[in-house]
Amino acid sequence: MKNDEWLTPPEILHVLGHFDLDPCAPADGRRPWNTAAHHYSVNDDGLSQPWHGRVWCNPPFGKEAVKWLRKLAAHGNGVGLIPARTETAMFYECVWGLADAVCFIKGRPHFHYVDGTRAAANSGAPICLIAYGTENVQALRNSKLGIVLEIAEPAPKEAP
Numbered sequence: 001m002k003n004d005e006w007l008t009p010p011e012i013l014h015v016l017g018h019f020d021l022d023p024c025a026p027a028d029g030r031r032p033w034n035t036a037a038h039h040y041s042v043n044d045d046g047l048s049q050p051w052h053g054r055v056w057c058n059p060p061f062g063k064e065a066v067k068w069l070r071k072l073a074a075h076g077n078g079v080g081l082i083p084a085r086t087e088t089a090m091f092y093e094c095v096w097g098l099a100d101a102v103c104f105i106k107g108r109p110h111f112h113y114v115d116g117t118r119a120a121a122n123s124g125a126p127i128c129l130i131a132y133g134t135e136n137v138q139a140l141r142n143s144k145l146g147i148v149l150e151i152a153e154p155a156p157k158e159a160p
Helices: 010-016 065-075 089-094 134-143
Strands: 055-057 078-083 101-105 127-132 146-150
Touching: 010 134, 055 065, 065 078, 065 089, 065 127, 078 134, 101 134, 127 134, 134 146
Parallel strands: 055 078
Antiparallel strands: 078 127, 101 127, 101 146
């Protein structure tokens, strides 16, 4: 995909339940469906805005995604959609040891253009959902979107 602004397939959103905020939403008038009760677009700079409630975060894929995932992890209540690149620095920093669960989505979803049209090609890579907070772990389990891996807290380091 050569564009950073892609809409989450509605079938993913519907099974995850209500979200209070989407800080990465397309601008008003360019959003065929709502992803949350409140939206920040690129015009609002959602990364610099205060986040509240249960957050849905489908950040721009690429080098900037880690900034959004850091903020989601610090917020502690939400679901992020990212490439399932488990070996990356972003995954080690923001998922392993910080998230409560990961859902590896079955297949490769087809995202949508901002006009709501489904893209002809799939995402081109595996996608996963990252849960922060117990309510969001349960939402991933109930979604039946794929395999859910709950992440245990790392064992405390022993003193030398």
